[in-house]
Amino acid sequence: MTNLLALHPADRVADFRARGWWTDETVQGLLDAQVAARADRLALVDPANKADLTGGPPRRLTWGELDDEVTALAARFLDLGLGPGDLLGVQLPNSVELVEVYLAAWRIGVVVSPLPVQYREHEVRDLAEQARFRVFVSCARLGDRSPAAELAGYADALPGLVHLVALGDPAAAPAALPDRVEVVPTGPASDADRAAVAAHVAEHPADPNACLTVCWTSGTESRPKGVPRCAHDWLAICWATVDAPRMTADDVLLNPFPMINMAGINGMFLPWLRTGAVLVQHHPFDVPVFLGQIAAEGVTYTVAPPALLTVLLQDEALLSRVDLSTLTRIGSGSTPLSPTMVRGWADRGIAIINFFGSNEGVALLSDPQDVPDPEQRARYFPRFGAPGVTWTTRVADWVGVRLVDPVTGAEVTEPGTPGELRLSGPTVFAGYLDGDGRPSPFDETGALRTGDVFEVAGDRREFLRYVDRAKDLVIRGGMNIAPAELEGLIGAHPAVADVAVVGYPDDVLGERVAAVVVPRAGATLTLEELVDFLRQQRIASYKLPERLELRTELPRNPVGKVLKRELRAQQAAS
Structure with a gap:
């Protein structure tokens, strides 16, 4: 079992600290410094279309307001029994609330494991089996669906899950939320919240070698792999993305990339x-x-x-x-x-x-x-x-x-x-x-x-x-898609004898997904039929093939490996 309370061995920590690469800095320390320096300055702005996304008007928070709401949410997490080293599954869109979840969890030593909002039961169950989320936070509404309500339908099958939480206003949900969902509102902290969080932090001071996040990478394998990261890692890495754009406190940053990796x-x-x-x-x-x-x-x-x-x-x-x-x-x-x-x-x-x-x-x-x-x-x-x-x-x-x-x-x-x-x-x-x-x-x-x-x-x-x-990963709109996973699912279709999944160029998304299929003798298959079959497996919609090519055989090298480079070139030319 990975030790989430101490990711790197002591000799590496000592070596990198001696070189000045790692320090005593923590994420909580960065937040404290910003609140002390600019409590009344604007810190965080919601998406302009938030009303259509999750309901409610877009919010704008100063550093002081953000810190206060983070304290309140940290107190709610303590009420749910979360503590140092526990894994918190998170499936929220980019918003004020997503930032608050990260900061609140880290304030009390909880590990955040973010999942794309497009993930459905197929992906969530797989990751939950590996991570054993103690609490899972989602939203009551995302466009025309309710991720929290969907999760409630299979929450009891997620190993180790104690609480399923919908963050925000339950009235925003398309329909009434199931009883399995616990609603946690966001808002200012009370004196009791501040006291509870302060007592916890005093008893459990932040360790920069303790895990902050477990992000997920598909690689070329069919099963995603968890990538734990601590403050030592993250705060060294982020110097690269501060230095390259010469970022300062006077900048206004627009973030369109999901905060999941x-x-x-x-x-x-x-x-x-x-x-x-x-x-x-x-x-x-x-x-x-x-x-x-x-x-x-x-x-x-x-x-x-x-x-x-x-x-x-x-x-x-x-x-x-x-x-x-x-x-x-x-x-x-x-x-x-x-x-x-x-x-x-x-x-x-x-x-x-x-x-x-x-x-x-x-x-x-x-x-x-x-x-x-x-x-x-x-x-x-x-x-x-x-x-x-x-x-x-x-x-x-x-x-x-x-x-x-x-x-x-x-x-x-x-x-x-x-x-x-x-x-x-x-x-x-x-x-x-x-x-x-x-x-x-x-x-x-x-x-x-x-x-x-x-x-x-x-x-x-x-x-x-x-x-x-060197890998066969398809990157569609910034989202990684593992061909092996799709090939396994498509191969289960009764009309499919053999399959290879590759990407093909797209001007807007970078790549889209093509399935090259060898049908079984006498069988036929259309793209619509294949997509319907995959939807029944409850996979994320961005993984669905947008092109289907039927062949009598797949190109292979002398040892039987599919020549995907050849397939990609042919798809790009078609």
Whole structure:
């Protein structure tokens, strides 16, 4: 069993602290500092469309108001019996309430495990079997559905679950909530709340090596893996996303990425908490609402997927109607950036920052200070540790970067030879949740095997050029989809003899899902029939195939492995 109260071994903690990479900082300490410095300043803003999303008007909280509501919610969590090391499952959209849940849980030492709001019974039950959530928090309404009511229908099958909570106003639900759901309102703290939380904190002071989050990564396996992270990890990582955009307390941040993994938590949430900027939430992604928030809130920095930035840049009519005058930087990543796109935004006075990373290890970022040429910034990442080259971000001195030949195991230092990226240092995770029985993600030196292939580049060998994903992951609108999981579900269809799932390019979402199927003899299958079959398995809607191709056989190599690279190329060309 993973020790959630102490993620990293004592010798690693001592080593990294001695180097100055890890400190006594805690997330609660960051919040306390912001409240002390700017209690009356605006801190947090709800999505503009909150009334249609979860009900009720959008809210705006100062740092002092936020701190008070966090205390009240922490007291409610204590009433539910939550304490240090307990796992809290969370399924909420980006909102004021989601931020409050994180901060309230961390104030009393509870571990947050966020799940995408698109997840349904199939995914939630799988993760609950691995994590054993003690309490699960959701919302009474999300658009036209009630996640809390849906959860109530199978809550008794979730091992270890004691309480199922709907946060907010139950009147917002499409129908009356089942008795299994306990409603917890948000609001100011009472004197009794403050006293109870203060007593708990005094008895259980925050340990920066204790787990804060268990996020989930699909990888290429059919079953997601839990990635535990502590304050040591997170607060080292977030220096990268503070330094690259040169973030300050004067910034207004617009967050469209779900706060469930590295992009949302480290890209926006933790840098906001560290700097004391304003955080504006956005959900679900909607281009007119997104652009309207930039103008209405005076947003200075946001993040967006590369495909969307390309589409927006090509829509002169749309851009001419919106006010982007306050926006100066945009972070992007997850797939290679187009040099034309990066230069196009630079011509409009907006710098694109290129990020690369994963839940397990974040390291690489290409910003305008270190890589001023937009075309180089799109194509390359700094090769931290390259002889004779320095970089302005502090993580450049912390993160160990190596390329390793996947065949020989030799380190790659010359251009033109692909190698797997290996990472080490204070931003790398400690290991998967209950990882016994899984192959180790670390090599013989203790470095993380990323599975991503790069080449050395640049006149001084100062850059890394991304070559390809070694994994078959499909990334649709920033959400990871494991083909193996879908292949297992589709393979159970009575008309299917063989199947391979791959991604194909899409201008808006980056990729969509294609199922390449070999039907059983005499059987037929349509896309509609396949989607209906998968819906019956209660999987998240974003995983559903949007293209079906029927074949007599799948292309395979001499040892029988499906040639997915060939399938992806064919899908991209069709």
